[in-house]
Amino acid sequence: MVERCLRGEEAAWEDLVKTHTRRVYSICLRFTSKEQEAQDLTQEVFLRVFRTVKSFRAGEGSFTVWLTRLTRNLLIDNYRRTKSERVTDSIEDQLPMLEEKTAIESRTDAMLAGREASEVLQGALAKLSPELRETVILRDLEGMEYREIAGALGVPEGTVKSRLNRGRAELARILRRQKVVV
Amino acid sequence: MKCTDLEALICDYIDGVLSGPERSTVELHLAECESCREMVADSRVALEFMSRTADVDVPPALVNKILFEVRTGGSAPVRTSKRRWISRFFEPVLQPKFAMGMAMTMLSFAMLGQFTKIPVRQLKPSDLAPAKVWSTIEDKTWRSWERAKKYYESLRLVYEIRETLSDWNEAADGKAVQKPATGKDTASPEKQVDKPIQKRSQSDNKSS
Numbered sequence: 001m002v003e004r005c006l007r008g009e010e011a012a013w014e015d016l017v018k019t020h021t022r023r024v025y026s027i028c029l030r031f032t033s034k035e036q037e038a039q040d041l042t043q044e045v046f047l048r049v050f051r052t053v054k055s056f057r058a059g060e061g062s063f064t065v066w067l068t069r070l071t072r073n074l075l076i077d078n079y080r081r082t083k084s085e086r087v088t089d090s091i092e093d094q095l096p097m098l099e100e101k102t103a104i105e106s107r108t109d110a111m112l113a114g115r116e117a118s119e120v121l122q123g124a125l126a127k128l129s130p131e132l133r134e135t136v137i138l139r140d141l142e143g144m145e146y147r148e149i150a151g152a153l154g155v156p157e158g159t160v161k162s163r164l165n166r167g168r169a170e171l172a173r174i175l176r177r178q179k180v181v182v
Numbered sequence: 183m184k185c186t187d188l189e190a191l192i193c194d195y196i197d198g199v200l201s202g203p204e205r206s207t208v209e210l211h212l213a214e215c216e217s218c219r220e221m222v223a224d225s226r227v228a229l230e231f232m233s234r235t236a237d238v239d240v241p242p243a244l245v246n247k248i249l250f251e252v253r254t255g256g257s258a259p260v261r262t263s264k265r266r267w268i269s270r271f272f273e274p275v276l277q278p279k280f281a282m283g284m285a286m287t288m289l290s291f292a293m294l295g296q297f298t299k300i301p302v303r304q305l306k307p308s309d310l311a312p313a314k315v316w317s318t319i320e321d322k323t324w325r326s327w328e329r330a331k332k333y334y335e336s337l338r339l340v341y342e343i344r345e346t347l348s349d350w351n352e353a354a355d356g357k358a359v360q361k362p363a364t365g366k367d368t369a370s371p372e373k374q375v376d377k378p379i380q381k382r383s384q385s386d387n388k389s390s
Contacts, residue, residue: 013252014249017245017248021245021284022238025238025240025244026237027226035241039244042248043244043248043251044253046252050252115236117231117235118235121232121235139227140232141232141235157190161190161193162186165192165221169221169224169225171224171231172223172231173224181228
């Protein structure tokens, strides 16, 4: 598909975008927790793919790993750029979060699932550090192999596993504080 | 075995991919280490919760938006490269530090003007007319040239006067030195007295 894109076939670009949009958007949304921001970042990822696809070498890893690395780098850049904005946002977000918490607390007997659980997870992921967050997203939500994650993040596999353990444990603690898990 | 050595194995243990001996090593460690046991339990809780979450819904218009962006971005590669070339050309000027430097320079000049009391006149659009600018430059050049010429000539005149005066002084000194050498002025005081008498008689003649 990438070779066809490089040859300039428009249909190949369409196939590439259709195949990978869900994955890229999902990573962006899980990382940023904001739909509009995730959409903008997904568009930016594909624009970058379009500009830099020539630098992709099939021998150096799969296209999925290359695309994930590109997405991750863009997310980290965006995370650093919007750091100051998030400080003010977090203060404004405190009131709705408190309301949400009481709503969740009132229904601890029922098991959260589906879209509702997804929203709670979104809030919990946002509390993790970017390193732990990206590892948990790539492994547990995107189902990538340890080797692929190591390639995308540029760290050894051992580091990926260590971050994953810490990320999952931290996530469980956050969810427990919100009383959505026992 | 230390907890840090088992970190990678614990991950595989949770995934359920460990072979018999490795699994028993981890289980043996978990039986002794409470913090690792807690970590495994927490990881399972988190994994179980994540498995209950729904997949992300992609907005239906997103694919079309991306394809539109890619097409418009791709249809003008020359434009983007041109834009990039221009931005690269102006990159050093468009830096915040450059803007800050310019602002500081302007502020310094303004302060200097304020302290030295240099009159600052508001620039008008008519001042920037090429003909006006040219005539001003020409006028200023001509005035400067004339002023330099006048200064040079004045300087030359002063020099000539000084030269003449010094020549006269030298000539007067030479005469003064010559007279005592001949001894005439001490020998005939009558001749010196004669001169006013002669002058007086001439004036008498004129009046008569």
